[in-house]
Amino acid sequence: MPKTVRGTITVEGYEVPVSNPGKLLWPEAGITKRDYLKKLAELSPYLLTYCRNRLLTTIRYPGGVDGPFFYQKNAPEPLPDFVKTATHENIRYIVLDNLPALLWLGNLASIEFHPSLHYVHDSLPCEWMIDLDPTLEEDPRIMEAAAHVGDILGSLGLQSVPKTSGATGVQIIVPIEYGVTFDELRTLGHFIARFVTERFPSLFTIERLKKDRGDKIYFDYLQHYSGKTLAAPYTPRAKPAASVSTPLTWEEVRQNPHPSEFNLNNIAQRLQQKGDLLQAVPPQSVDLILKHLNRVK
Numbered sequence: 084m085p086k087t088v089r090g091t092i093t094v095e096g097y098e099v100p101v102s103n104p105g106k107l108l109w110p111e112a113g114i115t116k117r118d119y120l121k122k123l124a125e126l127s128p129y130l131l132t133y134c135r136n137r138l139l140t141t142i143r144y145p146g147g148v149d150g151p152f153f154y155q156k157n158a159p160e161p162l163p164d165f166v167k168t169a170t171h172e173n174i175r176y177i178v179l180d181n182l183p184a185l186l187w188l189g190n191l192a193s194i195e196f197h198p199s200l201h202y203v204h205d206s207l208p209c210e211w212m213i214d215l216d217p218t219l220e221e222d223p224r225i226m227e228a229a230a231h232v233g234d235i236l237g238s239l240g241l242q243s244v245p246k247t248s249g250a251t252g253v254q255i256i257v258p259i260e261y262g263v264t265f266d267e268l269r270t271l272g273h274f275i276a277r278f279v280t281e282r283f284p285s286l287f288t289i290e291r292l293k294k295d296r297g298d299k300i301y302f303d304y305l306q307h308y309s310g311k312t313l314a315a316p317y318t319p320r321a322k323p324a325a326s327v328s329t330p331l332t333w334e335e336v337r338q339n340p341h342p343s344e345f346n347l348n349n350i351a352q353r354l355q356q357k358g359d360l361l362q363a364v365p366p367q368s369v370d371l372i373l374k375h376l377n378r379v380k
Contacts, residue, residue: 092120097165097183101190108147108192112325114347116190119319123189125351126327127182129359130196130317137198137209138169138176140312144194148321155193163187169203172310178203194321197312200265211257211268211369212313213275214248214303218288218296221251226339228286228300229253233333235275239372242364247342249320249328254313256330260366265308267373272304274376316361319347329353330360 088105091098104117114122123130144152158168158177165183168175179185179196188196200208215228229245232255236243243257259268273289279302280287288299306313314320314328322343329345345353 092186094183094186095165095181097163099163099183099186099190106147108144108194109323109325109347110147110149111323112346112348114325116192119347120186120189122319122347122351123185124182125354126317126319127185129354130315131180131182131185132359133315133317133361134179134196134198136178136180136202137200138171138174138203139179139199140197141177141188141193142195142197142321143192144321145192147192148194148323148325152194152321159191171199171203194319196315196318198315199310199312200307201309206265206309207261208259208263208265208268208307208309211259211263211271212307213255213257213272214252214306214313215254216252216301216303218293218301219298222298222300223339224286225251225253225300226336228283229255230333230336231279231283231286232275232302233336235278241367241369241372244330244361244364245333245336246316246328246330246361247326247340247345248314249318249326249342249345250314250322251342253336254328256316256361257369258361258364258366260368263369263373267369268307269304270376271369271372272307276302276304316359317350332357332360 089102091100106116108119141155142152143155156174158175167178169178217225241257243255245253245255276289287302288296289302290296318328320326324343325347326343327345327350
């Protein structure tokens with residue numbers, strides 16, 4: 084049996100344990116744990132923005148992305164002093180708000196970061212996300228579908244930012260002014276979902292059962308709700324190319340990129356060039372749209 088290699092790194096005044104830095108986490112991409120920790124540090128100013136003050140669920144792959152995995156909601160013991168937690172519905176979640184905690188999780192082979200859609204001790208959404216999920220293992224129409232939804236949101240006067248899920252889907256994020264409820268956003272999501280399925284019936288479906296969707300792309304307006312999660316912007320994903328959930332411009336969407344084009348090996352360079360595209364869109368009001376929908380009910 085190989086000898087376990089252990090050490091520590093000093094980050095912001097804290098000692099963060101590191102074990103087996105040479106372990107391959109993404110064999111096809113050639114990314115070791117040592118590489119991963121370096122790349123997490125580069126991503127941290129962006130990834131932490133969308134995990135801070137939220138309840139974190141992670142997916143851990145102790146043997147690398149080709150091996151078994153498990154979801155972690157309850158914080159493992161023992162916890163270092165720099166890892167903060169919050170209890171919600173009898174689960175003690177990690178609240179990921181600093182670099183030492185991020186690297187500590189990285190050392191535990193936490194590959195994916197899925198924060199709550201609301202802040203700690205709050206019940207209102209932080210933003211609005213529409214999830215487009217292909218029924219097929221891969222669907223070359225996913226960016227076309229995203230572009231249609233972006234056009235419809237634009238026609239409603241809403242600015243939005245598409246992002247790759249890092250897997251096969253696309254999420255569309257609408258920064259919103261605080262105060263809207265999850266139920267109100269579901270009402271709005273259902274309205275848009277019905278519109279796109281009627282306008283593009285061969286492309287979209289709102290059928291929840293995968294076996295009944297055929298080859299259509301699922302417009303999921305239900306996943307954005309209290310108690311649910313979606314992949315954080317800039318989270319790595321457990322895919323062979325080490326893809327990263329990456330915000331895009333609408334121009335890029337129309338060029339039909341593949342999600343694997345945005346990965347741990349090139350995300351730092353992209354962020355240096357483009358910055359965080361989500362920060363370019365201010366929070367917006369959806370009150371007028373909701374009032375109109377309530378009038379036509």
